[in-house]
Amino acid sequence: MSRAFDIIGIGLLLCGISALAAAIxxxxxxxxLAALYWMLVGALVLRTGSNxxxxxxx
Amino acid sequence: MPPPGKREGQTYGLAVRAxxxxxxxxxWVTTVAYPTTYxxxxxxxxxxxxxALIALISGPLLVxxxxxxxxxxGIHVFLGFSLVTWVLLGTLISVxxxxxxxxALGAVGWALFxxxxxxxxxxxxxxxxxxxxxxxxxxxxxxxxxxxxxxVLAISxxxxxxxxxxxxxxxxxxxxxxxxxxxxxxxxIILNAGSSIALSQGxxxxxxxxRQRVASITxxxxxxxxxxxxxxxxxxxx
Numbered sequence: 001m002s003r004a005f006d007i008i009g010i011g012l013l014l015c016g017i018s019a020l021a022a023a024i025x026x027x028x029x030x031x032x033l034a035a036l037y038w039m040l041v042g043a044l045v046l047r048t049g050s051n052x053x054x055x056x057x058x
Numbered sequence: 059m060p061p062p063g064k065r066e067g068q069t070y071g072l073a074v075r076a077x078x079x080x081x082x083x084x085x086w087v088t089t090v091a092y093p094t095t096y097x098x099x100x101x102x103x104x105x106x107x108x109x110a111l112i113a114l115i116s117g118p119l120l121v122x123x124x125x126x127x128x129x130x131x132g133i134h135v136f137l138g139f140s141l142v143t144w145v146l147l148g149t150l151i152s153v154x155x156x157x158x159x160x161x162a163l164g165a166v167g168w169a170l171f172x173x174x175x176x177x178x179x180x181x182x183x184x185x186x187x188x189x190x191x192x193x194x195x196x197x198x199x200x201x202x203x204x205x206x207x208x209x210v211l212a213i214s215x216x217x218x219x220x221x222x223x224x225x226x227x228x229x230x231x232x233x234x235x236x237x238x239x240x241x242x243x244x245x246x247i248i249l250n251a252g253s254s255i256a257l258s259q260g261x262x263x264x265x266x267x268x269r270q271r272v273a274s275i276t277x278x279x280x281x282x283x284x285x286x287x288x289x290x291x292x293x294x295x296x
Contacts, residue, residue: 001268010210014082016251017217020244021224028138028227029239039240044282046251048275053258055266055274 012049075118077174087166103146110139207259214252274293
């Protein structure tokens with residue numbers, strides 16, 4: 001099960017990188033709101049991925 | 059550290075002093091002294107620039123005999139009087155009056171000045187031979203990371219480069235700086251997450267159960283779902 005989480009984490013890392021790259025790309029195309037949207041998506045995806053593989057204990 | 063021979067000590071001392079003095083001298087000439095030659099520069103600015111030069115030279119001269127005083131003079135006093143000089147120069151050093159290449163080279167000089175005052179290990183010396191070293195058995199790692207940790211790290215590093223390169227596509231002048239700032243922020247986020255994911259490869263997740271791990275992603279996942287639904291709705295309504 002731990003290995004599955006590792007693989008999912010890697011998948012989320014790739015998705016997050018793609019989303020952040022899309023954000024900068026759309027900013028270059030003059031679509032500021034879309035760029036902000038993709039930055040938020042990318043940040044949340046990466047946050048999800050890092051929380052999944054390294055859960056923060058309270 | 060074993061005491062050097064006399065000739066070796068003189069050479070080492072000269073090298074240390076040169077490392078401290080030369081970059082600082084370059085930075086002083088390009089960014090402090092040169093602006094005081096502008097027409098309209100206050101006499102007080104020229105005086106403080108000269109005092110900064112005295113402090114700059116004094117530091118390396120005293121570094122072997124009185125290292126603490128040398129650092130105070132060569133770093134703090136020099137920086138302080140350079141700063142006062144810039145304040146006294148006022149609008150003479152405003153951004154529209156600066157020459158970009160000289161300014162960039164001056165910045166490099168300041169960076170090298172900072173490095174010049176750093177302490178480096180003498181060539182040929184072995185840290186374990188220092189009389190103050192704490193001896194003991196070598197510390198071995200608790201576990202070894204699997205190969206895919208290196209793959210994840212490589213993916214992260216490639217991912218970091220991607221937004222930084224894409225930022226150069228932004229040609230609108232008012233957005234170009236924003237794009238580079240956003241790219242830098244993206245790079246930091248990717249590096250942070252990527253290093254966490256790489257280091258967790260093969261680990262047991264801190265001994266937490268599956269339920270606890272899923273619970274830890276509930277909030278970001280909920281926000282992400284809302285965001286994706288909102289984006290889908292906006293796409294359908296267009």
